[in-house]
Amino acid sequence: MEPSDRELVEQAARGDRPAFDALVRRHGPAVLNLLRRALGRDDAVNDLFQDTFLRAFRAIDRLKEPERLRSWLATIAMNRVRRHFERARNPRVLYGPTGGGEDETLVEPSDPPGDADPAEEAERRERTALLRAAIERLPPRQRAVLSLRLDFELPYREIAEMLEITEENARACHYQALRSLRRLLAPRRAAKREDRG
């Protein structure tokens, strides 16, 4: 049986590297996704990933509720994002206007699993690339809320605290993001329906 977050946190707090590595492997994908979605096409994604986990390791012995590790990591990551944009004198990430409108992907979709059907895999990659382009066209705050809700599965109350907005605002951001993504992806769905017809 895999050790719980609590067990790994307690071991990592005593300086146990393998325990902390296990936490990075477990929660790293969600943190990386949050950073990619919040920052868009920014070279700083990997640096902020490192920074987030270094800060987490430094402070892990002060984490009072290890079962809330995931939202704690999300908070650290979002603080790093905010600082990054403050330093760049570009606080657009959470409060500014919408992101760019180009149809480029944020990053290349991950490599396919070895045994996937090539046609299905091509379809998946296309869908992912379109989705990422659509997400990048959302306003930064909507992107952040979308990731915190779907990648971290956080309640709106926590999302609101993290982004210093009201709970209602957090809900509205998420709902609007879903509506916008549906609309942005609609032309592709219509074309698919026509192909099938």
Added chain:
Amino acid sequence: MSGSAPKERSLCAAVEARLPAFVDRSLPSGERELVECHLEECDRCARAREELLAVVRTVAEDRPSAEEIEPLLFRLGPALDTLAAGRRTPRRVFFAAAAALLLALPVLTKLPKPDTSLERLVSVGRLIERPISRTVAPLRDLGASPLAGAER
């Protein structure tokens, strides 16, 4: 549903406005039931729900793979090692010092106490202050044999 009557159209609009909360499972239960009833009889709204669910699924599925984390973890390694060493060292040093003290305690308690009494200090002081001639004199006395007077 034809969707042509104004009343039905406004109902569709009201349901569509609530669909994101519906697929997010955050719609209050009373409203949820109303939306479910409408979706059973309105193809257009049901399709809109499917499209939203597909969006949620695709966003949730689009996650970095475990392989993408490994190089990042590798880059983190040296800095984490330094932090880990720093975290372990003070504890180790503390325990080592405590253990050494415990081991030395019985020996330390059995050592003879230094004689710091006043007489002792005074006698040591006198010895130090005494001139060499006075220290040597008793030796001369020791050397005074019965033949000494004869020599004179």
